[in-house]
Amino acid sequence: MKLSVSGRATAAAAVAAVTLLAGGSIADAAPASRTPVAAAPDLPVANIKAHLTQLQSIATANGGNRAHGRAGYKASLDYVKARLDAAGFTTTVQQFTSSGRTGYNLIADWPGGDTNQVIMAGSHLDGVSAGPGINDNGSGSAAVLETALAVSRAGYHPAKHLRFAWWGAEELGMVGSRYYVRNLSSANRAKIKGYLNFDMIGSPNPGYFVYDDDPAIEKTFKDYFTGLGIATEPETEGDGRSDHASFKNVGIPVGGLFSGADYLKTAAQAAKWGGTAGRAFDRCYHSSCDTTANINDTALDRNGDAVAHAVWQLSS
Template sequence: MRVRKFAYAGVAAALTATLAVTGTAYAGAAPAVTAAPVAVAPPVISADVSMAHLQKLMSFASASNNTRVIGTPGFTSTVTYIKQQLDALGWKTTVQNFTTGGKAASNVVAEWPYGDATHVVMAGAHSDSVSAGPGINDNGSGVAALLANAAAIAQAKLVPQKRIRFAFWGAEEQGDIGSSYYVSHLASGESKKIDAYLNFDMVGNKPENGRAVGWSLYVEGQSNGLNAPFKTYFTAQGITVNPSLDTDDRSDHAAFKNAGVKVTGVSSVRSLSALGACYHRACDDLTDVSSTSMGLASNAIAAAVWSLAGA
């Protein structure tokens, strides 16, 4: 989150072995009757899956002067890793290259090739960090949670009613450049096909100062129903969420909102004034995230994406 100035075959066993996907069996009334489709329950994703991805992102930062900011090997390695993971899972990926401030950056956009392409449920997270640190919570956490979901969808061989599209944005920390570039370069009419955009920025917070993690939903989602599956999930976990995090358009949902797309998102912060002691600092490393939060985030995303896409 920026400051306003002011697997399957190709995924390591540690990632795939921890996925458990459940479903509901259908028994037809008679052999001659064709069974109607039945909704598949969302997956149960172990926190180990997303934590394994975070360990990889940390290794890229460690080899790049403790940063994954655009224009560094840490960012380039992150982009390569994301694409490799998604390609191995059977997602159709596109790398969208652009420059900002004289530095090269990239978006990775991945589409699960099933469902109605005129009705898209899109989820995104920014893949870059600030120059001051490795960005493991901000926002390796969102990247890792989405990759865990990509693996779960692939393992389930999901055939949803709507098309599912994941995006990993570059240069968010420079002012939401990657997501703005993507939206501005959509072909005419393509933004109208996006039924929902869900943003995940800083979902790995750990408890601090004796206070529990404060989960929040973006205020923009209140009036359009997108928050319903998130609320259902967190309620089932016994967690009360802040239903109105005022993001001040400080992340990648802003470009979609401005284009008329319905948006919301989830963050593991109580408010923008409580972003954590390591926010945008060198200590935003693996010690700055909670595996419990990563598990909750991954499964909250699954609940929402599967519900909204008509899995």
């Protein structure tokens, strides 16, 4: 997650109205009557953690990090791309330049579905130069990857077209996702009915935060956690600090999950979610200790399953 914080001014009703005027939202795209949505598969947390182990190994072999323009980033992208190619996705590597270094986005399209109604799920794959970036943002990247692989394993045939993305240079200001959005034609932007962002979803002292930008997407996540008996809170720490901002800024409905960065967990939050009050959600945020030891398995498991749930629900 990028460091700097920007302000936010949003209201659910206003977002819904603007979305309708702008040409459609998740709810717009749904048919008036439909068959029940197939339940998303449970994502084995061991599979997600195996991806994190690979990202840790890549960082260790490449100077301890996976930062933009460094060998560890390109090796991370190559790992994700190879898994997707083998699973039957159509992958595209998009190249850009930032801070004098070459960066890459990875886009993966699942064949089929209405290409005029695209649901995207994405995460930033880069980390900072100080450490391996396993929670920030190996956690989101691994969960999105495992969701994509689950789509392939299930032979899922959604009504809408599914697209997954891993962004470069987020830590430098959402550079990769902004490049992607800016290079879409207005017609192709309009086809994206929802973008789901996952940035830091395995924090060691976790909270359960849901983006409150688009009401339909927000409800999808909140309903999932309600089913688990877990109270959520609106996500505010990351406003304007991750790749969803690139999509939101051009009118695309966005949503996502977050488990907290360097803000301190309050006593009320500790009573609700467990963990330690007065301690950061992630004490290793942007540090060398952001390793595979810096992951809460329960948060990773719950959030990973929520990724899959939202992809299945919103693409049906």
